[in-house]
Amino acid sequence: MSIRKSIKSFILRNYLFTDDDSALSDTESLVHAGIVDSTGILELIVHVEEAWGIQVLAEEMVPDNFDSVDRVVDFISRKQQILV
């Protein structure tokens, strides 16, 4: 499964409790759409760490890296390139 599909699927299931792909666009802000609240963002970060074996540094926990499907995909890709 591609990174994109996997991340999108996680967000849909874990925050929206749905499998319906159309419920979320790849670009919309998770915070502004009310999809992730201030206590729930940790779940996404932990999932990224566990599923891709990545270590997310404190300064990387920013909306730029996590606030949409696209941004998470880019972040993971960048981190994987570094590992390689």
Next chain:
Amino acid sequence: MCGIAGGVWSDGGSALTRTDLEAMIGQLQHRGPDGFGYYEGNGVALSHARLSVIDLATGDQPLCNEDGSVWVVFNGEIFNFIELRAELEALGHTFRTQSDTETLVHAYEEYGDLFVRRLNGQFAFALWDQRRSRLLLGRDRVGIRPLFYTRDQGRLLFASEVKALSPVLSRSLSLDRRGLAQVFTFWSTVGSRTVFDQVSSLPPGHILAIEQGREVLTRYWDWTYPEVGSCVPSFEQSAEQLRDLLIDAISLQLRSDVPVAAYLSGGLDSSGIVSLIRSFTDTPMRTFSVTFDDPEFDERAHQQAMVDYLGSEHTTVRCHRGDIGNIFARLVLHTESPILRTGPAPLLILSELVRSSGYKVVLTGEGADEVFGGYDIFKEARIRRFWARQPESEGRAALLGKLYPYLKHSPVGNRAYSQSFFGQGLQDVDNPFYAHAPRWATTRRLWNFFSKDMRAALKGWDPLSDLSAQLPAEFSNWDGLGRDQYVEVQTLMSGYLLSSQGDRVAMASSVEGRFPFLDHRVIEFANRLPANYKLRGLREKAVLRQALAGLLPDSVLRRVKQPYRSPDSESFFCDGKPLAFVDYLLSQHRIRESGYFEAGAVEKLMRKCAEGKAIGFGDNMAFVGILSTMLVDELIVRGRSLGGIESLAAMAA
């Protein structure tokens, strides 16, 4: 204390029989275990379930005036009844009992409808004026005591709880979708709306007159704040005046012919009450509290510090999450509403303890946070308004980290995220709901669980519309804190805290709660104070702390506010499996049958909770909200027995 029920009808309407009345009031025995009373007149029927607190010997209800032309049934206490009685006797009225109830009929005779303004107390009453064939319903200023009404078969029915209306309705109860949506936004319905179709709640601070089939609703009191820049005494003087006022409020609220106890949560408010009682009255101090196994929720150290300081006789009850799971169905039968947190459950356990210890009356600290600006939401709004003046300021944005210590260990502690979350709507400072918008946005995520039918029914309707319509004309002239306080009391306090977490859980055990901080003179006094006497920078309830200085140990005065919370979704699972009644109510079949929620979404939420992964506020609110809605559906809408659900509760899933 007490329950009331009855109705009025004009020609053509269907009369309430004695059997009907007995069926209605029989549902309220928990509110009034000390006896039932009835009055049947021409076009009217009144009934009362008594919890005897004042005038045990002759204070039975229904009760009338000198010539039987005015009758009343009432739930509550008129704390200034002694002064009111003296006034009325001087004006020529004759009293036959020693009760506070009797002041109502004579005050009505003397002053008409607006006699309510002379009452200092908590109350829900139904008053029958026989000469005019007129029924007057009334409710206290802040909604301490409940009162519901509905029209059915040409008659108007009223009762303290919705369950007392059911036995005589020609239709079955159904959930009001907009009411449910409001609870899933504001934690409460708004105004006279309830979660049941065609059932209204008499809003706090209102009277309703029913005459010849016509209803006239009148507001007699509201929270109000001074215009910005009004003149006031100094902070120290205000604190002194406040102390005197609190002593007086407490003295009035200690009036009782049965012993009175107090809750001691460990926080400033209840500690303050107990301390004032000890310092300024002769009342022996008997206190109660709940403790939790889980240190995240437990406050026993602070409770014990107060007990040691005061030398009160103190009893605690331990609450584990299993207790919450076991009591939850019974809780919702009493709240008669969906709830978003399990907070009321331990308080139901606590009221049972109070009752079994021989007490019918408790004083508690509810209201202080609303009246004196104690909640974090007020501080958050202050920081956001400050930050909004210089939105690029990192320093201003970082103040939010001071507010929520838990942010330190959360990615939200990171400035960028913090700004993202709390910065939404930042500049929208003229929004009347500025403080509450972030909280409501989080709660509103619960709408994601609504079924397609629910969403279709809600389309095009804004839950805020009822609330906006209710804002007083002068609202925009008040300072920020005043506006925020107003919104808080109109939603969470009246509709949830005083109801599900107040009246209902105490009355379930036939215990009457009393709230000195909600004495209307205390409220009016506090409302007149400038915001910075209440919220001094980020120091909440400043003037109250000053008023209590010297009466409390430093550890309590300086303690960081810990909001009362109890274990939520984890209370309903055991070894990764849901309790049997949870499994049944949240099953796909049952969810589809009731039609409020999307079965697939609920199933995924269940699984997330079962795996122990539902750590956030949103998921826990969703779980408790959905489960309690299904219990309302099961026990109240469908009228199925609590026994059936409880026998499931006793089984493992």
